[in-house]
Amino acid sequence: MSSSTAFAPIITPAMTVPLLDLKAQYATIRGEICEAVARVLESQRFILGPEVEAFEKDIASYSQCKFGIGVSSGTDALLVALMAIGLEPGDEVITTPYSFFSTAGAIARLGGKPVFVDIDPATYNIDPAAIKAAITKQTRAIIAVHLFGQMADMDPIMEIARENLLYVIEDAAHAIGAEYRGRRAGAIGHLGCFSFFPSKNLGGFGDGGMVTTNHSALADRIQLLRNHGYRPKYYNPVVGGNFRLDALQAAVLRVKLKHLDYWTAARQRNAGNYRPLLRLAGLITSDSATAAITDSQPVALPLEYSGSRHVYNQFVIRCADRDELMAHLKTRGIGAEIYYPVPLHLQECFHDLGYRSGQLPVSERAAHEALALPVYPELPEGSLATVVEAIAEFYF
Numbered sequence: 001m002s003s004s005t006a007f008a009p010i011i012t013p014a015m016t017v018p019l020l021d022l023k024a025q026y027a028t029i030r031g032e033i034c035e036a037v038a039r040v041l042e043s044q045r046f047i048l049g050p051e052v053e054a055f056e057k058d059i060a061s062y063s064q065c066k067f068g069i070g071v072s073s074g075t076d077a078l079l080v081a082l083m084a085i086g087l088e089p090g091d092e093v094i095t096t097p098y099s100f101f102s103t104a105g106a107i108a109r110l111g112g113k114p115v116f117v118d119i120d121p122a123t124y125n126i127d128p129a130a131i132k133a134a135i136t137k138q139t140r141a142i143i144a145v146h147l148f149g150q151m152a153d154m155d156p157i158m159e160i161a162r163e164n165l166l167y168v169i170e171d172a173a174h175a176i177g178a179e180y181r182g183r184r185a186g187a188i189g190h191l192g193c194f195s196f197f198p199s200k201n202l203g204g205f206g207d208g209g210m211v212t213t214n215h216s217a218l219a220d221r222i223q224l225l226r227n228h229g230y231r232p233k234y235y236n237p238v239v240g241g242n243f244r245l246d247a248l249q250a251a252v253l254r255v256k257l258k259h260l261d262y263w264t265a266a267r268q269r270n271a272g273n274y275r276p277l278l279r280l281a282g283l284i285t286s287d288s289a290t291a292a293i294t295d296s297q298p299v300a301l302p303l304e305y306s307g308s309r310h311v312y313n314q315f316v317i318r319c320a321d322r323d324e325l326m327a328h329l330k331t332r333g334i335g336a337e338i339y340y341p342v343p344l345h346l347q348e349c350f351h352d353l354g355y356r357s358g359q360l361p362v363s364e365r366a367a368h369e370a371l372a373l374p375v376y377p378e379l380p381e382g383s384l385a386t387v388v389e390a391i392a393e394f395y396f
Contacts, residue, residue, distance in 0.1 A: 017374050017383045019335030020199055024378035025263075029255060036251040046247050048227075055250035056210070058257055059194070062177065064187040065212040067219035070245030071226050074173045074195025077209035078106035080243050081191040082141070084211075084221040085167045087112050091140040095171075096126040097343040097355075098363040099145045103171050104344045107143075114353065115139070116345040118360040122289040122303040124316070124370070125152035127362075131160055141167040146175035146185050148339070148372075149201070149267075149311040150304065154180050154188045169193060176202050177264055179309035186212040191222075196253055201267070201313050202260050208249040266377035267312040273384050274315060274373070275301060281392040293320045293369065298395045300369075314339060315375035322371050325394050332390045337372045 026033070040051060052070045060068035071077050087093070089111030095103055097116040104114040117130035124147045131142060142161055144152040154170075161168045168189035172178070175185040176194055186192020196208035213219050224231055229240030278284050278299060285296060289303035300318040304310045316339065319325055329336045343363040345355035357364065373387055 015335055016333035017335060017379075017386055019337055019372070019374050020376045021378060022198060022203070025376075028378075029259065032255045033252060036255050037248060040247050040251045043247075048244055049247050051247040051250040051254070052245050055245075055254050055257075058254060059210050060212060062184070062257065062260075063192065063194075063212050064184040065192065066214045067212065067216070069211045069213075069219060069222045069226065070250060071209045071211060071222075071243040072245060073207040074193060074197060074209040075102040075106060076226075076241070076243040077193035077195070077211045078102055078143070078169070078171060079109060080222050080225050080241065081169050081193055081211055082106055082110055082112065083225050083240075084191065084218050085141060085169075087140055090138060092136060092138040093141045093143055094131055094134050094139060095143040096145050096147075096363070097345040097360055098124060098340065098366055099147065099171065099344065100173070100340065101344065101347070102173075103143055103145055104350070108350075112140070113138070114344070114350065116343075116353075116355065116360060116363075118362045119366065120153070121362045121365075123150055123152070123305065124148060124366055125150065126157075128153050128156035128160065131157065135160075135164055135166075139164065139166060141169060143169045143171055144189065145171040145173075146178055148302070148316050149174050149178055149313040150302075150308055151175060151178045151180040151185055154183075158188060167191070173197075173200065174313035175311060176200070177260060177309070178311045181307050187214065190215060191218060196249065201264060201311055202253060202256055204249040204256075205252050206246075206249060208245055208253065210245075263377040264311050266379075267315075267375050268310070270375045270377075270379055270384060271302075271304075271310070271312045271315050273381075274375075274388070277384055277388040278317075278391075281388050283388070283392060283395065289318075293318060295320075299391065312375050314372040316370050316372045318366070318369040319371055319391075320369075320395075322369050325391065326371060328394045329387075329390055332386075332393075334387055334390055335374055339370060339372055341367055343367045 056068040093107045094115045170189040170192040172185040173195035178185040192212040194210040196204040225240040226243035229236045229238040283299040298320040
């Protein structure tokens, strides 16, 4: 799951409060980054090699996993994970319709069938209660997406998988370092898939990804598949792909990983500060994430459930007249983003799957009401008040 802003500017000169300011982050680590890049340039080793191997070990340790395998993007992480479990044409994979396109696109690219089930209205993550009813003889796996930085309810998902001999892949593109009952994203399912797209909490200087696992056979399979299926070079027991992580990206990401927990704490602090500001502005009367949107409460807050570590890749509210509010914020120089305007079951390319509008109502409501506000670590404290004041101005 990559960012929907992949081909749109994150910051423009007219913005007073951008959705994300990567220049502000870079300014704090410029020296470390330049040293790391120079190290790779001097080595002239750009594909795999010691920088990638070191970064793989770092991510595996950080994510409480035995193995990390660096790949070319978060999308390719999902693709190679599905290849590793042997997904074949006609196999079904149960997943959420409220996610970035890669979640389902990787399934379809291998000839599999995405089977969409609805989401929990409070967390935006796949509803475990809906998974069981969707299982058929063709079901091969479940992809659970940890959306916006909070993990899906993994214990019941893993129980369902065990009962039905299914693989579980964690799409953790938004959720590096997130926790569920003390366990890290990417460490609970059979495979975890991460994106290092620049807008992610741990973002590179281009595309990059990682697959994590605690299963040695799966790790070995992914290492084989990411490099054309070579073993040894020019001898191919299987057909793989070119899914390798660049050494330059690994070097940059190794530097950034050292700062990640500090940045996460800043995101959490900003998210926490939004809540009283929205309440004082009269925009919320209830902390419930599923509260009805009304004239007296035009905004609903995101839920951070007990026992979780939410890393806030996005701070997403639900709101009345969402598109009009976003346009208003833009006129005030405030960045905001819609994640995601069309749920996957209603995308034109999946028309042949037979889903219709109204079939997955919680996902469809989220697509019409959800709006991400600036929450990046370097966001000045006063900017939060500027955002909230502009929202209150729109509604009142």
